[in-house]
Amino acid sequence: MPLLSRRRAMTRGASLLGLSSLSGCAGETLLQPDLDADVRSLPVIRARTDRIDRITVCLRPFRAAGPRLDVEQVERKTVVHNYGHGGSGWSLSWGSAKLAVERALPVSSRNIGVIGCGAIGLTTAIVAQQAGAQVTIYAEALPPFVRSARASGSWTPSSRIARKDAVTPEFATRWESMARYSFSCYQNLQGLPGHPVEWDTFYGLHSREPSAPHTDPIGFASLDDRIQDIEPQGNLIRINNSRLPYSEVHKKPNLIFNVTGYADYLLRQFLERGGRIKILTLHHPSDLTALPEPVFINCTGYGARALWSDNTIVPIRGQIAWLIPQPEALCSMSFGNVYVVSRRDGIVIQWMGTDMGFGYDNTDEKPDLTEARRGVSIINGLYRNMGYNI
Ligand SMILES: Cc1cc2nc3c(=O)[nH]c(=O)nc-3n(C[C@H](O)[C@H](O)[C@H](O)COP(=O)(O)OP(=O)(O)OC[C@H]3O[C@@H](n4cnc5c(N)ncnc54)[C@H](O)[C@@H]3O)c2cc1C
Incomplete structure (x- = not known):
């Protein structure tokens, strides 16, 4: 051949x-x-x-148009969405977190709520802390009881991330910046005790x-x-x-990604930087109005289908x-x-x-x-x- x-x-x-x-x-x-x-x-x-x-x-959590990252108002609360990463959640997490946090900071650079504690929620919370915010994660479940814990754990940034016929040039550019930023973050996580992230041979x-x-x-x-x-x-x-x-x-x-150790590493990083975690289940977007933060980043993955009535998630x-x-x-x-x-x-x-x-x-x-x-x-x-x- x-x-x-x-x-x-x-x-x-x-x-x-x-x-x-x-x-x-x-x-x-x-x-x-x-x-x-x-x-x-x-x-x-x-x-x-x-x-x-x-x-x-x-x-x-697959969406034909790719992950949702737009901003929405729920009564007095601002919600930045960050969900729908298909088969690429771990791979794109840091880059996606960066984009979401950039959208939340103009509302509040001091207090940010993150909903969800999977691959996307944990990285988003840490990126918000790196920007100087006090962050609380609200989630129904923590690792290892989240769907992210059941991933293969490979660098797969475009796996089931969108449908060809729904990809816009803007999305392709955004995807590229997420992938490049995430990849650079992963190079900085090499060589840590326990090897949460490492290179093997395929x-x-x-x-x-x-x-x-x-x-x-x-x-x-x-x-x-x-x-x-x-x-x-x-x-x-x-x-x-x-x-x-x-x-x-x-x-x-x-x-x-050795997901068990890597999720544990991320949780520790978040807590060591003063992060707080509250276990709760949101049943409706309006439940956010009872929480103190002015801005939330919605990292509920497949859970967003029910919580946000988003049937674009397949x-x-x-x-x-x-x-x-x-x-x-x-x-x-x-x-x-x-x-x-x-x-x-x-x-x-x-x-x-x-x-x-x-x-x-x-x-x-x-x-x-x-x-x-x-x-x-x-x-x-x-x-x-x-x-x-x-
Ligand atoms: C078999 C398989 C293999 C995969 N392999 C890879 C891989 O090798 N590399 C890769 O990059 N990706 C892989 N993926 C994809 C990856 O697992 C997902 O993209 C990722 O898990 C999505 O993470 P998430 O944080 O958005 O969602 P989740 O991990 O589902 O986290 C959602 C969080 O939100 C919380 N939540 C949800 N609803 C509510 C609610 N109503 N109220 C309060 N909290 C709520 C949950 O409790 C949880 O804490 C794989 C997926 C599968 C199925």
């Missing part, structure tokens, strides 16, 4: 997983000769169904088994080309050894089967529609379905054991075909 069409094929697979495109960073993706030695370094994940320690389900394994092309019935926007210059692109490695179950590997550095169900952590085998990989992130706090095994519409408009948050086993078995088969007895 010529390089260009090969690259396109791999790019389709990568965007299905919400990974950045493969085309080169200020240049070309390198097509290398067979580098068996390189591929033998593939960490061994003990993908066995008896190592599943839990199954979690989360609903991505292996995109291209199966030798023929598979149906991945379709995208929803028409998700793909914006990654705009930020190609900020992340390492890696190499495309051709595998000549026909006994291996994959014919090509896209190997690249991958930014990941749930996209995603399930993870978690395997017992293997600190000796930290890496990410994709193979046969399964996405794996071997993190310090658990191994994510996510079966991505047969097309990109998988989970769209599905509100079912019950774990599906069959789906969980399917993903784990595919990765089990990969290692067995490589000769491992895992």
Whole structure:
């Protein structure tokens, strides 16, 4: 297959997983000769169904037009919205927080209320503190009992973030600034005790088994080309050894979030800076009038659908089967529609379905054991075909 069409094929697979495109960073993706030695370094994940320690389900808060960031008046209170980040909430959080806080500061730079304590609420609260505000978070639930805690934990800034036909040039520019700002924040969080944020290696394994092309019935926007210059692109490695179950590997550095430790780090940062947390459930926007702050930033994620009667939010169900952590085998990989992130706090095994519409408009948050086993078995088969007895 010529390089260009090969690259396109791999790019389709990568965007299905919400990974950045493969085309080169200020240049070309390198097509290398067979580098068996390189591929033998593939960490061994003990993908066995008896190592599943839990199954979690989360609903991505998807909006065709992208996250909501406009400002609204609720009686005497000003509300800046910051919700609807689809499959990109962790990735875009700092940049989105910056935009939301900039909109809240003209109303009050002293007292800001943040509603919600997931990826978006926590980062928004910290950015508001950095701007000098006294911040109170109001939330029904805190980590680990928020949907953000059930994410794969990868840098996926354009995963299910908007629909192609609804993206405006203004949104694309805003998305780019959010992604660039967030990425720079993540570089400043490297090397912390416990490694809440770190780089691992991603292996995109291209199966030798023929598979149906991945379709995208929803028409998700793909914006990654705009930020190609900020992340390492890696190499495309051709595998000549026909006994291996994959014919090509896209190997690249991958930014990941160890979500358990990272959320704990953010909570501590917020509290150490004098932040306050009040547990409460808002039933209607007018409930805000009983709270003291003049301005609130609404970071309620999928909860905004009910609270703000916002039917533009469409749930996209995603399930993870978690395997017992293997600190000796930290890496990410994709193979046969399964996405794996071997993190310090658990191994994510996510079966991505047969097309990109998988989970769209599905509100079912019950774990599906069959789906969980399917993903784990595919990765089990990969290692067995490589000769491992895992
Ligand atoms: C399977 C899966 C994998 C994912 N992987 C990634 C990934 O690798 N990288 C990435 O960047 N993103 C990923 N995402 C997307 C990411 O998880 C979401 O974008 C993110 O969780 C949204 O965060 P949030 O803070 O807006 O919402 P939430 O985490 O849902 O937080 C909402 C907060 O608001 C509170 N709240 C809601 N309603 C009310 C109310 N009425 N009153 C008071 N409080 C309220 C909640 O209690 C909670 O504190 C993934 C999603 C799924 C489903």
